[in-house]
Amino acid sequence: xxxxxPALELRGLRKxxxxxxxxxxxxxxxxxxxxxxxVGPNGAGKTTxxxxxxxxxxxxxxxALVHGIDLWAEPARAKPLVGVLPDGLHTFDRLTGxxxxxxxxxxxxxxxxTVRERRDDLLAALDLDSAGSTLVTDFSAGMTKxxxxxxxxxxxxxxxxxxxxxxxxxxxxxGAIRRILQxxxxxxxxxxxxxxxxALVERLCDHVAVVGxxxxxxxxxxxxxxxxxxxxxxxxxxxxxxxDQRDLSWLRHSSD
Amino acid sequence: xxxxxxxxxxxxxxxxxxxxxxxxxxLIGGAVWSLTLIPLVWWAQTWLGFQPADVRTTIVVxxxxxxxxxxxxxxxxxxxxxxxxxxGKFATWGVKARTLLPGLTASAFLTVPALFFMxxxxxxxxxxxxxxxxxxxxxxxxxxxxxxVMVVGxxxxxxxxxxxxxxxRSRTLLFLSIGLxxxxxxxxxxxFLRDGLEAGLETTVPVAGEWLARTPIGAGVxxxxxxxxxxxxxxxxxxxxxxxxxxxxMWAWKRAIxxxxxxxxxxxxxxxxxxxxxxxxxxxxxxxxxxADAPTRAVRARLLISWATDARYIVNxxxxxxxxxxxxxxxxxILELDPRWGFAAPVLLASSIGxxxxxxxxxxxxxxWMDIVSGKHGRAVMHxxxxxxxxxxxxxxxxxxxxxxxxxGRWADAPGLVGATLGTLGxxxxxxxxSSVALPYRAAAPGESPFGAEVxxxxxSVAAQLVSSIATLMVLPLVTVPFILSLTxxxxxxxxxxxxxxxxxxxxxxxxxSAAGSLYNRRTGALIGAVS
Numbered sequence: 001x002x003x004x005x006p007a008l009e010l011r012g013l014r015k016x017x018x019x020x021x022x023x024x025x026x027x028x029x030x031x032x033x034x035x036x037x038x039v040g041p042n043g044a045g046k047t048t049x050x051x052x053x054x055x056x057x058x059x060x061x062x063x064a065l066v067h068g069i070d071l072w073a074e075p076a077r078a079k080p081l082v083g084v085l086p087d088g089l090h091t092f093d094r095l096t097g098x099x100x101x102x103x104x105x106x107x108x109x110x111x112x113x114t115v116r117e118r119r120d121d122l123l124a125a126l127d128l129d130s131a132g133s134t135l136v137t138d139f140s141a142g143m144t145k146x147x148x149x150x151x152x153x154x155x156x157x158x159x160x161x162x163x164x165x166x167x168x169x170x171x172x173x174x175g176a177i178r179r180i181l182q183x184x185x186x187x188x189x190x191x192x193x194x195x196x197x198x199a200l201v202e203r204l205c206d207h208v209a210v211v212g213x214x215x216x217x218x219x220x221x222x223x224x225x226x227x228x229x230x231x232x233x234x235x236x237x238x239x240x241x242x243x244d245q246r247d248l249s250w251l252r253h254s255s256d
Numbered sequence: 257x258x259x260x261x262x263x264x265x266x267x268x269x270x271x272x273x274x275x276x277x278x279x280x281x282x283l284i285g286g287a288v289w290s291l292t293l294i295p296l297v298w299w300a301q302t303w304l305g306f307q308p309a310d311v312r313t314t315i316v317v318x319x320x321x322x323x324x325x326x327x328x329x330x331x332x333x334x335x336x337x338x339x340x341x342x343x344g345k346f347a348t349w350g351v352k353a354r355t356l357l358p359g360l361t362a363s364a365f366l367t368v369p370a371l372f373f374m375x376x377x378x379x380x381x382x383x384x385x386x387x388x389x390x391x392x393x394x395x396x397x398x399x400x401x402x403x404x405v406m407v408v409g410x411x412x413x414x415x416x417x418x419x420x421x422x423x424x425r426s427r428t429l430l431f432l433s434i435g436l437x438x439x440x441x442x443x444x445x446x447x448f449l450r451d452g453l454e455a456g457l458e459t460t461v462p463v464a465g466e467w468l469a470r471t472p473i474g475a476g477v478x479x480x481x482x483x484x485x486x487x488x489x490x491x492x493x494x495x496x497x498x499x500x501x502x503x504x505x506m507w508a509w510k511r512a513i514x515x516x517x518x519x520x521x522x523x524x525x526x527x528x529x530x531x532x533x534x535x536x537x538x539x540x541x542x543x544x545x546x547x548a549d550a551p552t553r554a555v556r557a558r559l560l561i562s563w564a565t566d567a568r569y570i571v572n573x574x575x576x577x578x579x580x581x582x583x584x585x586x587x588x589x590i591l592e593l594d595p596r597w598g599f600a601a602p603v604l605l606a607s608s609i610g611x612x613x614x615x616x617x618x619x620x621x622x623x624x625w626m627d628i629v630s631g632k633h634g635r636a637v638m639h640x641x642x643x644x645x646x647x648x649x650x651x652x653x654x655x656x657x658x659x660x661x662x663x664x665g666r667w668a669d670a671p672g673l674v675g676a677t678l679g680t681l682g683x684x685x686x687x688x689x690x691s692s693v694a695l696p697y698r699a700a701a702p703g704e705s706p707f708g709a710e711v712x713x714x715x716x717s718v719a720a721q722l723v724s725s726i727a728t729l730m731v732l733p734l735v736t737v738p739f740i741l742s743l744t745x746x747x748x749x750x751x752x753x754x755x756x757x758x759x760x761x762x763x764x765x766x767x768x769x770s771a772a773g774s775l776y777n778r779r780t781g782a783l784i785g786a787v788s
Contacts, residue, residue, distance in 0.1 A: 056625050058781025075780070076632040084629040090622035092558060094566055094702055099534040099558075106538055106554030107630035116535060133528045137702070151626065 005068040007032040007159045007190035013052050013062035015045075022048045024214035026062070030192055030207070035185045037201035037222075038194040039231075040211035041239050046194045047087045047163055049211065053192075054084045054161050066159060080108065083152035085145075087163040093137035097128055097147050100136055104151035115154070122150040126176060141168035149177060153184075160184065162193040166200060178204065198232040212239040257351075261359030262366065283368070290372040297379045304383035312383055313481030314465035317474035319380075320402050323373060324473045327406040328413045343513040353514035357506070360513065364407055374403045377477070384480045394491050395480035401498035402476035408505040415512035421567035431574060438577075442585040469494070472501035533561050548643070551633050555640025556647075563644060568619055568700055573648070576608040580656065595664045596743050602656035602677045603736060607728055609649045610684020614691040614724040616641055617776075618699040621787040628780050635773030638689050642769045645685060653677045669743065672750035675757025676739035682761025683735050686768020687727045693772045693779060695720035696787045735760055 008030040015023040023045045030036045040046050051057035053064045055071055055078075064071045071078040091100055098119055105115035123132050126146045131139060136147060145168060152160060160181070166174050181191050181204070195201050201208055202222065208231070209219035217238045218225045226234050273280040304312050346356055364370065381395035420430040444464075469478030475494040482490035537557035538550065548556070563569045580601040588597055617624070617637075627637050657677050661670055697720050738756050742749035776783070 052781075054629055055780060056628055056784060072781070075777070079629060079631045082629065084625070086625050086629075091626060092620070092623040094562065095534065095558065096529045096532070098532045099529070099561075102532050102534040102538075103554050103558055104626065104630070106534065106550045106557075107627065107633065107636075109550050109631070111550075112535060112538070116532075119532075119535075133530045135528070 004032055006030055006065075007034070007067060008053060008161075008192060009063075009065040009068075010049070010053055011063040011065070013049060013064065014060045015048050015052060015057065016060055021214055023052070023059075026211070026214070026216055028209055028216060028219060030190060032067075032190055033185065033188055034190055034207045035181070035205045036190070036192045037205035037208040038192065038211060039196070039198065039201055039208060039235060040194075040217075042196075044211045044239070045214040046211050048214075050161055050163050050192070050194060051086070054082060054086070055079055056084075056086065080155065081158045083155065083157035083160045085148050085152045085160075085162040085165055091136055091144070091148055091151070093139075093144075094135060096133050096135055097139070097143075098123065098132040100147055101150050101154055105154045108155035110155060118154050119150075122153060125180065126150055127173065142170050142173055145169050146173055146177070149180075153180070158189055160189065160191045160193075162191065164195060165193050166195065166197065198230075198235060202226075202231045210235060210238050257355050258359040258362050261356070262363055265363045287368050290368060293372075294375060294379070297376050301380050301383045304380065305386050307383075309387070309481050309484045310462075313469065313478050314462050316380060316383070316477040317465045317469045318461065320377075320477045321468050321473050324402070324406050324409065327373075327410045331410055331414050343516045347517045351517075353510050353517060356513055357510050360411075361408070361506070361509075364411055365404075370403070370407050373406060374400070377403050380477075381480070384484070387480070387484045391480045391483045394483045394495065395477075397495055398476035398479040398498065401495065401502060404502050405472060405476070405498060405505065408502060408509055412505050412508045412512060415509065415516070418567075419512070419515065421571055427567075427570065434574060438581055438585075441581075472497055534558060537561075548639065549636060551630070551636035552640045552643070555627070555637050556643045559641050559644030560647060562619075563648060566619075566702065568702070572612050576605060576612050579608045580604040596666070596669075598660045598664055599669065599673050599676075599739075599743070601660055602653050602673065603680050603732075605656050606649070606653045606677050606681035607684045607732060609645070609653070610681055610686075610688055611724060611728050613641075613645060613685060613688040614720060615696055615699055616688065616692040617783070618692065618696040618787040619702075621699065621784075622701050624784050624787065628783070632777050634693075634776030634778075634780070635770055638693070638769040638773040638776060639766075642685055642689055642765055646681075646765065649681055649685075650678070653681055668747060669750060672739040672742040672753035672757075675750075675754035676736045677757070678761040679735040679757030679759075679764070680732060680761070681765075683731050683764030683768075684728050686764035686766075686771075687731065688724060689768040689772035690775065691720055691724040691727070693775045693783070695723060696783065698787060731764075 006029045008028075010026050010028040013023055013026045014021075026045070026049055038046055038050070048057065052059040052062070053071070055075055058072070066078040066081050069078040069081070071082075092103065095103060101119040101122055102115050105118060106112070110118075123129050126149065128143065128146055128150070131143055131147070136144060139147065145165065149162070149165060152162070165177060165181075169177065181193075185191055193205075206222055207220065208222050208225045210217045210225065218234075222231070225231070229237070273283070304315065307315070343353075343356060343360060365374075377399035378396065381392070381399040384391045384395040417430065420426040465474070468474035469481075476498040479491045479494040479498075482488075482494060534554060534557045537560055538553035547553075563573065583604055584598060584601045587593070620627075627633055654674065654677070657670075657673050661667055661673065735757060736753075738749050738753035742753055779786075
């Protein structure tokens with residue numbers, strides 16, 4: 001049996017900003033139908049890597065293949081397969097929630113009627129009904145995350161690339177997002193998400209990659225990477241703990 | 257706190273200059289250019305010293321008026337000039353407006369333009385040195401107060417306008433007052449030039465000067481004149497008036513800072529829209545041969561919402577009227593130009609609109625990713641953007657053309673004028689589309705003050721503005737030649753101008769959008785970095 005084409009394959013991705021090498025050669029194969037977690041300390045190059053994998057940042061060298069299609073060579077074929085939730089909370093925030101989803105749908109070339117149906121479905125599924133007529137700029141951080149996720153889902157992509165999808169999201173909404181993503185994977189889709197929360201990655205993902213200093217430190221199935229340890233311990237072991245654990249004694253309030 | 261804020265400001269500037277050294281060249285160039293003007297000012301004050309006191313007063317009052325009005329109005333018209341520390345950024349520090357005020361004031365005065373104007377007015381105050389020493393002292397005090405009113409007044413104008421454009425109700429008020437100001441300038445220009453330029457200089461200017469000398473605009477520089485004329489009370493109350501104005505402006509600025517600290521402008525103010533304007537405006541109802549693809553219609557719909565609600569777009573749409581209005585109500589009568597020159601006004605309006613879009617893409621800096629990840633949509637994005645401009649710009653320039661035709665009564669020139677105007681609009685929009693993809697620079701983010709610019713973005717904007725202006729100036733004659741021939745050689749050229757103008761306009765718009773779209777597709781991976 002031949003190995004199926006991976007959902008996303010990164011080959012030798014590199015990016016340098018001035019003197020800093022943000023991504024120093026990343027090779028990663030993300031199998032179809034997997035829930036893939038990308039973890040790493042702040043500044044490890046996660047966002048830069050995901051930006052290069054989704055067409056937002058030109059790599060200095062290397063390739064990103066979506067279901068075998070080179071994203072930078074054939075964007076018109078590759079991009080429709082991908083739904084993206086980038087880092088940060090900025091969108092066209094002078095549109096209302098419904099308008100933003102409609103906009104994302106139309107940009108994906110969908111028919112108006114389809115856009116209308118899916119928009120209403122997504123607003124309901126993500127509990128955003130009341131937010132449909134509010135400008136996105138007036139949303140809370142969690143609501144903005146949810147509306148951006150709705151925009152990433154509207155064209156029913158095959159691969160979802162999500163940068164910190166659960167950041168600033170309340171537990172109830174997080175539950176809703178989790179259910180949507182798990183159903184998406186169960187139906188044959190692939191999710192790649194970056195996160196700082198190890199417990200969440202352990203709970204959701206079947207695969208994980210640890211990124212540090214612009215390189216892949218470990219990658220594979222969750223159990224392979226954990227190697228019998230807690231993911232958090234393994235993570236700290238791989239990237240190294242804070243070297244100077246200074247005691248901030250002045251921060252303590254004395255009771256007398 | 258003063259030292260802290262000044263240090264902060266210069267650290268920000270220094271970091272910017274370190275990252276992009278050529279900005280330092282522009283900054284130094286600007287400073288050197290200002291310095292080369294000082295000898296001219298020195299010569300002017302020597303000459304002023306030999307003029308009779310009343311003539312001297314009139315001249316400095318008129319000069320002060322031009323400078324004060326310039327300081328207050330130019331930052332509102334030409335966006336991106338304002339680079340003082342934005343008080344809103346201090347909101348999280350928990351400092352009071354009163355604490356910030358001295359430092360922000362100092363940093364407003366320690367800029368190249370503010371220092372330059374301070375030097376100019378101090379040098380000019382030497383024009384009173386042949387009179388009694390007391391008059392010289394009065395002149396220096398008056399000069400300092402005048403420049404202070406200029407600089408602080410500019411801060412207040414920017415703060416209030418920012419607040420006004422972010423609120424729908426006061427926005428109407430703001431635009432009404434701008435309209436009123438334009439009418440007043442027009443009336444003043446008309447009164448001044450009613451009897452010709454020379455008569456105006458002899459009679460209207462001294463009268464106007466006398467009135468302006470009683471207002472906080474000209475009172476400061478008029479005070480020494482009053483002193484020399486023996487009107488001690490007149491000199492004193494003028495200085496007091498200036499000082500009181502300055503106190504009032506400082507108070508207004510403090511209020512504005514306090515307001516900014518507790519009212520972040522990036523919020524939408526609880527505005528709601530029940531109907532989905534994107535879906536309704538991206539209508540499928542257009543005839544099939546005319547209907548653009550869904551992404552183009554989506555971008556157009558989004559931009560139409562921006563043109564109706566986003567302060568940055570609205571300020572730009574109002575600002576484009578400045579050049580044609582100044583030409584029509586000031587330049588034309590002063591130079592006593594033939595009425596046919598009036599036809600330049602709609603052409604100027606068209607080129608202002610077109611050129612004004614030269615950094616269009618950067619206005620979406622924070623959300624550009626959404627267009628980019630959706631596919632290979634460069635052409636859709638650029639066509640959609642230009643179509644949204646054309647929706648209001650074509651009627652606007654046609655209305656201006658009809659207005660000028662009615663004013664001159666030369667309806668026979670209508671075809672040529674319409675051709676030249678539409679041609680100019682299309683071609684300049686096309687050039688700007690290319691520039692906004694090839695040479696984008698950082699613009700005010702959504703919700704930020706539409707008048708503000710990030711410290712140091714001035715350099716990048718100068719390069720892009722220079723290139724797009726030169727390209728516009730080179731193309732303009734080509735578009736307008738048949739029309740000019742119709743006015744000067746033979747009226748038959750008019751119809752030719754209509755055909756070539758409309759053809760070039762459509763070609764420029766379509767070609768510019770398509771070329772810019774292809775470039776956009778090639779640059780997608782670098783665009784976000786270029787604008788944020």
